[in-house]
Amino acid sequence: MFLDTQVPSGARACVRKLKAVLTDPATDLVRIQVTFTSPSGDRASGCTKESPSTAQVRLPEPLGDRDVIVDNYTHFTADGAEPPALRLCGNLGCTPAATGCTAASYDQALMAVGAPRHTYRNSEQCDGKWLVLDFSWRTGPACGDSTDPACTSRLGDRWFFRAKKSGWEPIIRTSAGGCGDVQRKEPAFPPPLCESLAPLPSSLHPTYPPPSPSASPDSSG
Incomplete structure (x- = not known):
């Protein structure tokens, strides 16, 4: 499997030991971590830009229809993708709810x-x-x-x-x-x-207890 990633770049060599490894045995998900070493933390190194690069990981068996998690939070799925590529899932997950009154x-x-x-x-x-x-x-x-x-x-x-x-x-x-x-x-x-909407007050004092909260806006779908 090949993984495209962004790495530090500059006038001199800015990346060493770029690799991708399985972090857990493959189950219904394949978890991968991409690592490298770089002097980019020191701006004097000149490694202040970014450029694309590719890391390769060998899976113990074919990926099939399993999803891939890279670096614990970047989620890819084969669902809806054109092989051999995978589709990047968004903040709402891989199958967001349809837009509507729900x-x-x-x-x-x-x-x-x-x-x-x-x-x-x-x-x-x-x-x-x-x-x-x-x-x-x-x-x-x-x-x-x-x-x-x-x-x-x-x-x-x-x-x-x-x-x-x-x-x-x-x-x-x-x-x-x-x-x-x-x-x-x-x-x-x-x-x-909208015609019946009243102006919003600057603060609200709801009857206790308040209504049930919605899902946190920064959660995945």
Whole structure:
């Protein structure tokens, strides 16, 4: 198996002992680590750029339809790829949820706008092609299980999206009510999804306990 990777480069030799090795016995996944040595940590070495290189690893048996994990986090799959190449999986995993009015698809929208971890989805207006997503996250001191309103205060946000093949694409962020802001940016946004929206308050004090949190926006699908 050949693995393309990026390595330090410069005027002099910047990489030695480039290799790829199996880190665990092959099961339903093949785990590989790519390593090399380089003086790139010392900028005086001149190894301040990057260039492509290839490492080779010999598998004890044919890969078949198994996925490959490189350096613990980069995931490749044969599913949907044209042999002998593998397909690089994204932050939503190798088989992301279809764009639509589902919880998994809303989680993709949260990732698209960099929502804070442990975000709560407060409401969704969705018709499959357009989406309004209100969400919030806790702020202030950590208060354990206290029911003190000061401990359950949350900041809120509102984003508008359009559906794309790759997922929900952000259009605009606003705290205003109604359709004015989004329709200035995207006139085709449908009024039924936005005309009844109230302005967002600067902070929210939900009835305790709060709603169940959505999946963390930085998790894999």
